[in-house]
Amino acid sequence: MKLGVIGLPNVGKSTLFNALTQAGAQAANYPFCTIEPNVGVVCVPDPRLDALALMHKPEKVTPATIEFVDIAGLVRGASRGEGLGNKFLSHIREVDAVVHVVRCFADENVIHVDGSVDPIRDVETINLELIFADMETVEKRLGRALNQAKGGDKKPLAEAELWKRLYAHLESGQPVRTFAAGKEEQVLIHDACLLTSKPCIYAANISEEDIQPSDSGDVTGGRFAVSPAGDMGTVPAVTVTPVTVTVTNKLVRELYALAQREGAEVVTVCARLEEEISQLAAGEKDAFLAEMGIAQSGLTQMISACYRLLGLISFLTAGPKEVRAWTIPAGARAPQAAGKIHTDFERGFIRAEVVGYDALMAQGNMTACREKGQIRSEGKDYVVRDGDVILFRFNV
Numbered sequence: 001m002k003l004g005v006i007g008l009p010n011v012g013k014s015t016l017f018n019a020l021t022q023a024g025a026q027a028a029n030y031p032f033c034t035i036e037p038n039v040g041v042v043c044v045p046d047p048r049l050d051a052l053a054l055m056h057k058p059e060k061v062t063p064a065t066i067e068f069v070d071i072a073g074l075v076r077g078a079s080r081g082e083g084l085g086n087k088f089l090s091h092i093r094e095v096d097a098v099v100h101v102v103r104c105f106a107d108e109n110v111i112h113v114d115g116s117v118d119p120i121r122d123v124e125t126i127n128l129e130l131i132f133a134d135m136e137t138v139e140k141r142l143g144r145a146l147n148q149a150k151g152g153d154k155k156p157l158a159e160a161e162l163w164k165r166l167y168a169h170l171e172s173g174q175p176v177r178t179f180a181a182g183k184e185e186q187v188l189i190h191d192a193c194l195l196t197s198k199p200c201i202y203a204a205n206i207s208e209e210d211i212q213p214s215d216s217g218d219v220t221g222g223r224f225a226v227s228p229a230g231d232m233g234t235v236p237a238v239t240v241t242p243v244t245v246t247v248t249n250k251l252v253r254e255l256y257a258l259a260q261r262e263g264a265e266v267v268t269v270c271a272r273l274e275e276e277i278s279q280l281a282a283g284e285k286d287a288f289l290a291e292m293g294i295a296q297s298g299l300t301q302m303i304s305a306c307y308r309l310l311g312l313i314s315f316l317t318a319g320p321k322e323v324r325a326w327t328i329p330a331g332a333r334a335p336q337a338a339g340k341i342h343t344d345f346e347r348g349f350i351r352a353e354v355v356g357y358d359a360l361m362a363q364g365n366m367t368a369c370r371e372k373g374q375i376r377s378e379g380k381d382y383v384v385r386d387g388d389v390i391l392f393r394f395n396v
Contacts, residue, residue, distance in 0.1 A: 001310050001327070002067040004095035004198075008122050011103035012205040012271040014038070017070035019274040019299055038070040044307050044325070045300045046314060048357050048387060052323045055365060062324040064314050066306060069095055089133050089195065097199040097310055099302075100126065101271075104251040105207040119204070119255045130195040131170050137192055138167045159188060170196075178262065199309045202259050203302065204268040210249040267305050269298045313386035316357065317341070318366075334382040338392045348396035352378045357387035 005020075007013045021040025043063040053061045071091045092098065102119045142163035148156035162185050169179045175196030181189060189197055252268055259266045277285055277297055289297060314325040315337055326340045339346030355366070355375045363369045384390070 001097075001312065002069060002095045003097050003099055003306055003310075004069045004071045004092050005099045005101060006071050006092060007101035007126065008103070011101050011122070013101045014070055015275050016099075016101055016203060016205065016269065016271040017068060019271060019278045020068050020303070022278050040068050040070075041065050042068055042303055044303055044314070044327075046325050048316060049323055049325055051361060052316060052318045052389070055360075056318050056320055056323055058318070058320055058323045060322050062322060064307070064312075064325040064327040066303065068099075071095075089130075092130070092195050092198075093193050095198065097201070097306065099201050099203050099306065101203045101205055102255055104204045104249055104255060104268075105210065107207070117251065119251050120258055123202070123255070123258060127175060127196070128173070131173065131175065134176060134194045134196050135167060135170045137194060138163050138170065141192060142167060162188060175200075175262070200262075200264050201302075201305060201309050202255060202264055202266045203271075204252045204255050204266055205271045206249055206252060206268055208270055208273050210252070210270075265305060265309065267298070267302045269302060274299050313384070315384050315386070315388045315390050317391070318389055328384060330386075332384055333380065334378055334384060334390075334392075335380050337384045337390065338394065341392065344396045345392050345394045348394040349380060350393040350395055352382060352384075353391040353393065354378050354382070354384075354388050356385070357389055360389055 005013050005017050017038060017040065020042055043065055046063055049061050049063055069091065100123070102122055103117055104119050106117050142160055145156045145160035145163060149160055162181070166176065166179055166181075166189070170176065176189060176194045177197055177199065179189075252266075256266050274297060277288060278299070280288060285297075311330050312327050313330050314327055317324050317326065326337065328337050328340055334352040335346045335349040338349050338352065353375050354377075355369050359374045360366065360369055363372060363374065366375070369375050
């Protein structure tokens with residue numbers, strides 16, 4: 001799966017990308033530092049793999065991965081080609097979801113393309129350019145459907161009605177992902193590769209000074225995946241670790257409120273600090289996080305949030321050769337999961353021998369699970385669950 005990191009110039013996109021992937025993308029204090037997109041593959045954090053590795057002592061451990069693409073900064077007028085906008089918009093079309101980095105810190109040494117820091121204005125600038133591009137695409141689809149409908153065919157006529165409704169929705173300033181559509185309509189919209197149809201997570205980039213660990217015992221999120229302080233109501237946070245962090249930054253609170261209205265998710269990160277942490281050796285990194293009383297870095301939480309954003313789960317396979325996490329869409333059935341390993345597994349699927357990860361850990365090994373009758377034999381209709389440890393039986 002591929003996620004595009006987008007935003008205005010100088011909001012910290014490349015810095016965040018560097019921290020995510022340690023790929024060394026250029027990050028400089030001027031617009032359009034990134035021209036061609038940088039690409040990095042990131043492992044999805046999954047402590048279950050470590051536990052299974054201790055149990056099986058395999059030759060290798062292979063985690064699930066997500067591909068991140070650092071897309072150059074967009075500016076006002078991108079939909080009309082400003083700032084190489086058409087080229088950059090084409091890069092967004094190729095990703096499955098977007099991480100929209102929003103600047104929520106003040107620093108006179110880092111210029112802002114609009115002269116001041118205003119996350120709501122910045123989000124609207126990007127979203128409007130994406131909406132304008134989508135309106136152009138929908139208008140073309142509408143014209144094509146109307147031409148086809150001249151012959152009296154009801155199918156293109158129905159499609160034309162869909163594009164009219166969607167155009168009006170976009171014209172009101174709303175992204176495609178908030179548009180109510182039936183199943184058949186969703187297929188047409190998906191095929192149109194519309195920019196604002198892609199799932200979105202906002203990354204609020206803050207300064208180190210805005211990170212204030214709380215003394216509260218409440219569990220509301222991880223270090224940089226937090227609920228904002230203030231009286232703006234209950235705001236959903238990515239609950240990953242038993243660490244509460246309160247952000248008093250007014251700009252972040254405004255972004256959370258906007259995301260609530262959109263039904264989007266927000267993860268708060270300090271990209272500069274996370275980039276520094278990512279450059280530490282594994283032992284030093286763990287020691288640094290432990291010293292600060294943090295179980296997981298903000299980036300670990302962001303990667304997990306992006307994985308959930310795409311509606312993905314992992315099932316696991318374990319043995320002496322390899323312990324591995326396999327990525328599948330939530331709701332996938334056993335044969336489709338088998339096909340993720342090899343097409344022959346799906347074609348010749350007989351059954352899946354399944355045990356839940358928690359049950360396996362409780363018993364200590366597969367043999368004990370089998371003796372306790374906790375390994376289930378599942379057929380073609382079984383819907384795979386996140387954390388299932390599976391052995392597939394097949395015959396081709």
